[in-house]
Amino acid sequence: MLHDPNRVYVFDTTLRDGEQVPGCQLTTPEKIEIAKELEALGVDIIEAGFPISSPGDFQSVVELSKAVSEPIICALTRANKGDIDAAVAALKFAKRPRIHTGIGSSDMHIKHKFNSTREDILARGVEAVKYAKQFVEDIEFYAEDAGRADIHFLAQMVEAVIAAGATVVNIPDTNGYCLPDQYGSKIKFLKENVKNIDQAIISVHCHNDLGLATANSIAGLQNGARQIEGTINGIGERAGNTSVEEVVMILKTHPILGLHTHINTKNFYEISRMVSSQMRMPVQPNKAIVGSNAFAHSSGIHQDGFLKNRENYEIIRPEDVGFPSASIVLTARSGRHALKFHLERLGFNLSKEELGEAYHRFLTLADSKMDINDEDLLVMMSGALVKN
Ligand code: KIV
Numbered sequence: 001m002l003h004d005p006n007r008v009y010v011f012d013t014t015l016r017d018g019e020q021v022p023g024c025q026l027t028t029p030e031k032i033e034i035a036k037e038l039e040a041l042g043v044d045i046i047e048a049g050f051p052i053s054s055p056g057d058f059q060s061v062v063e064l065s066k067a068v069s070e071p072i073i074c075a076l077t078r079a080n081k082g083d084i085d086a087a088v089a090a091l092k093f094a095k096r097p098r099i100h101t102g103i104g105s106s107d108m109h110i111k112h113k114f115n116s117t118r119e120d121i122l123a124r125g126v127e128a129v130k131y132a133k134q135f136v137e138d139i140e141f142y143a144e145d146a147g148r149a150d151i152h153f154l155a156q157m158v159e160a161v162i163a164a165g166a167t168v169v170n171i172p173d174t175n176g177y178c179l180p181d182q183y184g185s186k187i188k189f190l191k192e193n194v195k196n197i198d199q200a201i202i203s204v205h206c207h208n209d210l211g212l213a214t215a216n217s218i219a220g221l222q223n224g225a226r227q228i229e230g231t232i233n234g235i236g237e238r239a240g241n242t243s244v245e246e247v248v249m250i251l252k253t254h255p256i257l258g259l260h261t262h263i264n265t266k267n268f269y270e271i272s273r274m275v276s277s278q279m280r281m282p283v284q285p286n287k288a289i290v291g292s293n294a295f296a297h298s299s300g301i302h303q304d305g306f307l308k309n310r311e312n313y314e315i316i317r318p319e320d321v322g323f324p325s326a327s328i329v330l331t332a333r334s335g336r337h338a339l340k341f342h343l344e345r346l347g348f349n350l351s352k353e354e355l356g357e358a359y360h361r362f363l364t365l366a367d368s369k370m371d372i373n374d375e376d377l378l379v380m381m382s383g384a385l386v387k388n
């Protein structure tokens with residue numbers, strides 16, 4: 001099969017990295033429900049869990065492998081045989097299994113987490129890939145804390161694990177440390193300096209500690225990565241992971257990048273709400289793409305411009321991400337145009353003078369109440385004006 005060089009694979013880790021958030025633990029049936037929704041969304045890979053971490057996580061990977069058939073099902077391990085054996089067993093029923101194994105790559109992790117040396121860590125990474133490869137063809141290797149790793153050592157590690165059989169190499173910015181041009185340059189360096197790089201897909205896995213996870217992921221894709229790892233609503237350790245919905249919509253909104261995914265973007269709103277309620281993690285109202293205010297227009301200038309032509313203030317159509325509709329919120333900052341729009345929707349067709357008078361009363365009301373709903377408007381209009 002010919003590989004499409006512009007296709008970006010979407011690796012969802014909501015059920016692994018996302019589920020590591022305190023208070024977000026899910027039962028197996030809840031995970032299955034989300035996994036089915038991820039399958040409908042069209043993600044290419046679902047990271048189902050870390051089987052060695054607990055019997056519950058092991059069982060979830062087993063049950064998800066049975067419940068979902070389209071995406072690749074992936075299980076996380078550290079670079080040791082015990083973890084890999086557990087992942088192999090948990091993936092027994094997966095139609096398309098993947099093992100995601102790896103080890104630290106920065107000197108910080110090598111010295112202060114593993115109390116080891118670069119040579120030893122490299123050997124352990126290679127050994128883990130070779131061991132896993134005996135059981136599963138599709139092996140992804142993560143070079144943890146690659147964001148802070150020495151680029152020459154990182155390149156050496158990537159080359160060695162590809163030679164050992166890795167099909168995907170994940171370059172995580174584990175601590176959300178990099179700037180977009182730094183992260184993009186890392187990927188570019190690997191593309192240009194690792195001899196066998198074309199035998200594997202480079203994956204970007206960015207954390208959001210500085211609010212740069214999405215920007216870094218895009219920089220990685222612009223420099224040759226073709227898999228993006230993230231979570232729904234950007235949930236995850238500390239400040240979270242890259243938001244899958246943000247990266248996918250950036251690629252769709254900017255065709256000039258020449259990259260595309262196979263995601264059914266109309267499913268974003270529904271899955272966002274499902275993940276939020278099951279994980280008891282509210283979505284911030286101003287969250288890009290799926291926040292409740294993402295398509296709400298509230299100031300008079302914006303409302304007027306939007307009502308003249310929605311594209312004045314809308315770069316994504318809400319229906320493209322399954323959002324119910326754009327909204328014109330009535331507040332004390334709203335103008336006449338927005339009030340007219342809502343009154344006409346409710347059946348009031350006013351003359352210019354009548355609208356001026358109604359607007360005056362509306363402002364008095366809006367100064368005393370945060371936002372004005374249909375009921376408020378009906379009370380305000382009751383008996384005062386002609387209803388058509
Ligand atoms: O952030 C990270 O480095 C990870 C790895 C385990 C892939 O989540």
Ligand code: ZN
Nearest residue numbers: 017172174205
């Ligand atoms: Zn992570």
